[in-house]
Amino acid sequence: xxxxxxxxxxxxxxxxxxxxxxxxxxxxxxxxxxxxxxxxxxxxxxxxxxxxxxxxxxxxxxxxxxxxxxxxxxxxxxxxxxxxxxxxxxxxxxxxxxxxxxxxxxxxxxxxxxxxxxxxxxxxxxxxxxxxxxxxxxxxxxxxxxxxxxxxxxxxxxxxxxxxxxxxxxxxxxxxxxxxxxxxxxxxxxxxxxxxxxxxxxxxxxxxxxxxxxxxxxxxxxxxxxxxxxxxxxxxxxxxxxxxxxxxxxxxxxxxxxxxxxxxxxxxxxxxxxxxxxxxxxxxxxxxxxxxxxxxxxxxxxxxxxxxxxxxxxxxxxxxxxxxxxxxxxxxxxxxxxxxxxxxxxxxxxxxxxxxxxxxxxxxxxxxxxxxxxxxxxxxxxxxxxxxxxxxxxxxxxxxxxxxxxxxxxxxxxxxxxxxxxxxxxxxxxxxxxxxxxxxxxxxxxxxxxxxxxxxxxxxxxxxxx
Numbered sequence: 001x002x003x004x005x006x007x008x009x010x011x012x013x014x015x016x017x018x019x020x021x022x023x024x025x026x027x028x029x030x031x032x033x034x035x036x037x038x039x040x041x042x043x044x045x046x047x048x049x050x051x052x053x054x055x056x057x058x059x060x061x062x063x064x065x066x067x068x069x070x071x072x073x074x075x076x077x078x079x080x081x082x083x084x085x086x087x088x089x090x091x092x093x094x095x096x097x098x099x100x101x102x103x104x105x106x107x108x109x110x111x112x113x114x115x116x117x118x119x120x121x122x123x124x125x126x127x128x129x130x131x132x133x134x135x136x137x138x139x140x141x142x143x144x145x146x147x148x149x150x151x152x153x154x155x156x157x158x159x160x161x162x163x164x165x166x167x168x169x170x171x172x173x174x175x176x177x178x179x180x181x182x183x184x185x186x187x188x189x190x191x192x193x194x195x196x197x198x199x200x201x202x203x204x205x206x207x208x209x210x211x212x213x214x215x216x217x218x219x220x221x222x223x224x225x226x227x228x229x230x231x232x233x234x235x236x237x238x239x240x241x242x243x244x245x246x247x248x249x250x251x252x253x254x255x256x257x258x259x260x261x262x263x264x265x266x267x268x269x270x271x272x273x274x275x276x277x278x279x280x281x282x283x284x285x286x287x288x289x290x291x292x293x294x295x296x297x298x299x300x301x302x303x304x305x306x307x308x309x310x311x312x313x314x315x316x317x318x319x320x321x322x323x324x325x326x327x328x329x330x331x332x333x334x335x336x337x338x339x340x341x342x343x344x345x346x347x348x349x350x351x352x353x354x355x356x357x358x359x360x361x362x363x364x365x366x367x368x369x370x371x372x373x374x375x376x377x378x379x380x381x382x383x384x385x386x387x388x389x390x391x392x393x394x395x396x397x398x399x400x401x402x403x404x405x406x407x408x409x410x411x412x413x414x415x416x417x418x419x420x421x422x423x424x425x426x427x428x429x430x431x432x433x434x435x436x437x438x439x440x441x442x443x444x445x446x447x448x449x450x451x452x453x454x455x456x457x458x459x460x461x462x463x464x465x466x
Contacts, residue, residue: 054134058145061127065152067120068159069407070250070331071257077264079117081271083163083410086443088286088429090405091278093312093319094270104433106441115449118164122171125156129174144211147203151218154196155333158225161189162411164446167462169455182457190228197222216241217248220334223342228411230419232349239339246336247369252328261325261405269313273320275303280434285427287400290320295376296401298323317434324374325405331371332406337363341399353391357384360398370402392420414444417466424466 048057066072068079076098077085084090085102092103098113107114128149135146160168167183170192184192200218204211223238252259264271275290276283289297301309301320312319325331332338340359347355364379382398385391396416400409416427424442433440444466452458 048134049138051139054131054138055145057127057131057134058149061124061131061149061152064120064124064127065155065333066250066257068117068124068156069260069333071252071260072120075264075268075270076113076116077271078260079121079159079163080405080407081260081264082114082117082446083407084274084405085271086446087409087413088274088276088283089289089400089409090265090271091274091317092270092435093272093314093317095314096270099270100435104436104438104441105428105443107443107446109447109450111446111449114446115451118160118446118449121156121160125153125170126172126174128152128156129172133174142206142208142211143203144206144208144214147200147211147218148214150196150200150203151214151221154193154200154218154221154225157189157193157196158221158228159407161186161193162228162407162414164448165461165464167458167460168448169452169458171455180455180457183462185462187229190225194222194225194229197225213248216243216246216336217334220336220338220342223339224334224408227342227345228415232346235342235346239342242336242339244336244340244363244366245369246339247332248334249330249372250333251330254328258327259325259329259331261322261331262327262329265322266325267327269311269319272301272312272317273297273299273322275320278303278318278434280432280437282431284425284430286429287397289401289404292401294401295379296324296370296374297404298374324371326373329371329373337368337370337402338408341402345395345399348391348395351388353384353388356391356395357382360395363402368402392416410445414466417444 048054070078070080072078076096081090082102085092085099086105086107090103092099094100096113098111101107101111102114132146132149135149139145157170160170164186166185168189169183170181170189172179172181197218201215201222204214204218219238219242223235226232226235226238258267265273273290274286276286276288277291290299290301290303299320299322301307301318303318303320305318307318307320309319309321311317340363344356344359347353347359361381364381367378368376370376382394385394396412399412403409413427416422417424424444428440428442428444430440432438443464445464447461447464448458
């Protein structure tokens with residue numbers, strides 16, 4: 001049976017509830033016992049020293065992955081939506097200065113919202129390491145359970161490298177002792193994530209549905225890391241066995257949490273769907289997510305004029321409501337669609353533009369489940385670009401619409417600078433920021449927040465390069 005992240009969270013809560021209930025079974029002297037009751041919010045180290053406890057750690061760490069991606073964050077958003085705000089997927093329709101400065105690409109190192117996203121990434125990684133320690137000691141079989149935790153670590157480390165500056169430190173407190181880590185370059189982080197993805201693949205070689213899910217998920221993440229490391233020639237073999245229909249889903253319910261895109265946009269109106277124009281004029285390099293009329297991103301509202309969706313939370317910005325993420329819509333964290341897009345980029349990088357077009361048009365020719373609320377229709381085939389530069393533009397346009405607000409747009413723009421030779425001004429949103437009437441900033445990533453200064457090995461980012 002496929003374990004979605006939402007169901008994992010419910011199982012973990014159930015395990016915890018049973019543990020608390022057990023403390024009351026067979027009580028004598030009820031009044032005295034109640035007065036001396038343990039705080040159920042405090043989990044003692046002894047309570048996880050068993051196979052069941054180790055598995056509860058695993059389930060909890062897996063659930064934390066949702067806070068990094070499609071869930072959690074509340075009105076602040078998640079790592080996925082924050083990265084999308086720094087680029088062109090979202091615009092701030094909020095009053096929070098933290099959101100506005102991110103949208104303007106002028107992020108300060110005291111931004112509490114970015115700090116929350118970084119902490120969620122650290123927590124997912126640390127919880128997975130803690131679970132690995134417990135599983136190795138108390139429940140080594142099936143090994144795919146440990147493999148799943150290496151996948152969580154790889155995903156968190158990859159996302160930190162994709163979002164943050166060169167010089168982000170990693171620590172470890174999984175044994176109870178806090179160990180500070182030195183600042184790491186993005187390449188060092190990607191290589192660490194790659195090693196953990198390889199561990200996940202090695203431990204998920206079985207034929208069970210669970211092992212297969214971990215193996216496919218880890219293969220997609222490994223391929224994404226290889227793209228970031230400019231190792232395109234190694235990608236195709238990694239994802240060849242991942243079916244296009246595969247998806248690792250983050251699922252949601254009214255009791256365990258809402259879809260983060262629905263929360264930040266539809267519910268709170270703090271983010272509005274991004275576009276390549278607004279009242280300040282044209283936003284250079286931005287994709288027309290809101291105005292293209294593309295079936296992959298159905299919306300209500302307009303960037304200019306009087307929006308049919310009204311105004312955002314700030315009562316001034318035109319609001320554009322997305323329609324493909326509902327409150328409890330599932331959202332893929334990794335998918336076979338991603339694998340095909342990665343294969344298309346391998347063709348692009350090798351100069352095989354017809355091969356790239358074959359893959360891209362095959363995706364358009366088949367309905368794709370982007371979320372549980374949206375299956376795309378068959379779309380017309382695209383014409384083959386006449387030049388390599390046009391092929392690059394087309395690929396990243398298509399990928400932007402296929403993977404909207406799933407954490408890939410920021411690293412893709414960084415790679416356009418790092419791997420495809422484009423300047424900051426030719427890759428990232430530029431023009432006049434509509435809330436200040438000042439030019440956009442030049443941020444291509446997030447700084448590490450100043451709270452990390454408690455780490456004696458950290459002083460500042462090494463650099464803010466792509």
